[in-house]
Amino acid sequence: MTLSLAQVRSPLQGSVSLPGDKSLAHRAALFAALAEGESEVGNYPDSGVTRAMRGALESLGVPSTIDGGVLRVKGNGMHPFPNSGATAYCGNSATTIRLLAGAVAATHSAAVLDGSEGLRKRPMNRIVEPLRQMGADVSSTDGCAPLRISPAPLECIGYELPVASAQVLSCLQIAALGAEGESRFTVDAPVRDHTSRMLRAMGAEVVDSWPDVFVESLNKPLSPLHGTLPGDISSAAFLFAAAAIVPGSRITVTGVGVNPTRTGILDVLSKMGAKVSLANEREEMGEPVADVTLAAEPLHCVEIAGDLVVRSIDEFPAIAAVAAFAEGRTVVREAEELRYKETDRIAAIVTQLRALGAEVEEFEDGFAVCGGTLKGGTACANGDHRLAMSMAVCGLCAPVSVEGAEILNESFPDFERVIMSLM
Numbered sequence: 001m002t003l004s005l006a007q008v009r010s011p012l013q014g015s016v017s018l019p020g021d022k023s024l025a026h027r028a029a030l031f032a033a034l035a036e037g038e039s040e041v042g043n044y045p046d047s048g049v050t051r052a053m054r055g056a057l058e059s060l061g062v063p064s065t066i067d068g069g070v071l072r073v074k075g076n077g078m079h080p081f082p083n084s085g086a087t088a089y090c091g092n093s094a095t096t097i098r099l100l101a102g103a104v105a106a107t108h109s110a111a112v113l114d115g116s117e118g119l120r121k122r123p124m125n126r127i128v129e130p131l132r133q134m135g136a137d138v139s140s141t142d143g144c145a146p147l148r149i150s151p152a153p154l155e156c157i158g159y160e161l162p163v164a165s166a167q168v169l170s171c172l173q174i175a176a177l178g179a180e181g182e183s184r185f186t187v188d189a190p191v192r193d194h195t196s197r198m199l200r201a202m203g204a205e206v207v208d209s210w211p212d213v214f215v216e217s218l219n220k221p222l223s224p225l226h227g228t229l230p231g232d233i234s235s236a237a238f239l240f241a242a243a244a245i246v247p248g249s250r251i252t253v254t255g256v257g258v259n260p261t262r263t264g265i266l267d268v269l270s271k272m273g274a275k276v277s278l279a280n281e282r283e284e285m286g287e288p289v290a291d292v293t294l295a296a297e298p299l300h301c302v303e304i305a306g307d308l309v310v311r312s313i314d315e316f317p318a319i320a321a322v323a324a325f326a327e328g329r330t331v332v333r334e335a336e337e338l339r340y341k342e343t344d345r346i347a348a349i350v351t352q353l354r355a356l357g358a359e360v361e362e363f364e365d366g367f368a369v370c371g372g373t374l375k376g377g378t379a380c381a382n383g384d385h386r387l388a389m390s391m392a393v394c395g396l397c398a399p400v401s402v403e404g405a406e407i408l409n410e411s412f413p414d415f416e417r418v419i420m421s422l423m
C-alpha cells in the first residue's frame with residue numbers, strides 16, 4: 001500500500017483517545033496467563049504485534065478473546081502452558097519472543113519460539129546468556145530465533161545488563177519469579193518499568209529502585225488483572241509530531257500513558273519549542289495517565305543523548321520527521337541501540353529522509369538532520385511500522401508518498417483515520 005497524506009492548508013485541531021499501550025498490552029496478556037483466574041483488561045489494542053503475543057500464547061494452550069476492546073484470559077498460575085513443547089510463532093514482535101522466553105523458562109515448560117524473517121535477524125543472545133546463567137536450558141540459532149527451551153530448574157542471579165533494554169530486563173524478571181531466592185538486576189539507564197509495576201500490582205515481590213531491580217521467587221499465585229490500559233504514547237507520538245510541524249495546530253490526546261520512562265518524546269518536543277501541557281493526571285493499572293495537549297510553536301533544533309535516548313527509544317522516527325521541519329541541525333548521539341530495532345533504524349531514517357531530499361548525516365551511534373531541507377518524494381517503510389508513519393507525517397508539509405505503508409497495521413491500524421480526524 002502506498003500512503004500519501006494530503007498536504008494541509010490549515011492547522012490540526014481536536015481531541016482523540018487511542019488504543020492501549022502495546023508494551024502494557026503484551027505484558028497484560030502474558031502475565032494474565034501466569035495468574036490464577038480470569039483477567040479482564042479494557043482498551044486492549046488489536047494490531048499485528050498484540051496478535052503476535054496472543055497467537056503465541058494460544059499455541060502454548062492459553063487462548064484469549066477481545067470483545068468490545070476487553071481482553072479476557074484465563075490463567076492457570078505457574079503451570080500455564082498445556083501445550084508445553086509446541087512451537088509458538090511470535091511474528092515481528094521482539095517483545096513477545098523475549099518476554100515469553102522468560103515465562104517458558106520460569107514455569108519449567110518447553111517451547112520453540114520462532115518468528116518472521118525480520119524477527120529472526122534480531123539479537124537473542126542478550127536474553128539467552130543470562131537465562132543460561134540462571135540454569136535455563138535454552139539455545140538459539142546462531143544468536144537468533146528460533147529459540148529452543150526445555151524444562152530446567154532456575155536459580156536466582158545477580159546480573160548487570162550489558163544493554164539498557166526493558167525487554168531483556170523483563171525477560172529476566174519474569175524468569176526470576178520461577179527461580180529459587182531473590183534475583184537482582186542492575187541496568188545503567190532508566191528503561192521502561194511496566195513489568196515491575198504490573199507484577200507488583202498482581203502481588204509479586206518486586207522492588208524497582210533504579211539502577212537496581214530485585215525480584216523474589218513467587219510464593220503465592222499472581223492475582224488476575226482488572227483495569228483499563230492507558231492510551232499508547234508511542235502511537236500518540238505521530239500525532240504530536242504532526243501537530244508540531246503544522247503551524248497553528250493544537251491537539252489533545254486524552255487518557256494517554258505518561259510513565260516517566262516513556263515521556264522522552266514530550267521532553268524532546270518541548271525542547272524543540274512546542275508547547276506541551278498535561279491535564280487530568282491520574283492512574284490506571286498502576287501507570288500514570290493524563291490528557292496531553294500539544295500546541296505548535298516555531299521549532300528549533302536540539303541535541304539528544306544519554307537517558308533521553310532511552311526514554312524516547314521508539315520515538316526517533318517521529319523525532320526525525322519533526323527535526324526535518326525545525327530550524328537548525330538536530331543531532332542524536334548515544335543511540336546505537338536503534339540499529340537493533342525492527343530495522344537498523346539509524347540507517348533507515350537516514351536513507352528515507354535523504355530520499356525525500358533532506359540533508360542528513362549518519363553516525364555509528366546516531367544521526368543529524370538539517371531542518372528546512374526536506375523537499376518531498378517517495379519514501380519506503382522498510383518493513384518498519386514507525387518509519388512508515390513518520391514519513392507519512394512529513395507528507396502534511398511536503399509532497400510525500402510512502403511505499404509499503406501497510407506495515408503500520410502492526411501497531412496503529414487506525415493511523416490514517418485518526419490523523420484525518422484532526423484535519
Ligand code: S3P
Nearest residue numbers: 023095164165166167168313314
Ligand atoms: C519494549 C522495549 C523497547 C522498545 C520496544 C518495546 C518493551 O525495546 O523498543 O518497542 O515493551 O519492553 P528494548 O527494551 O529492547 O530497548
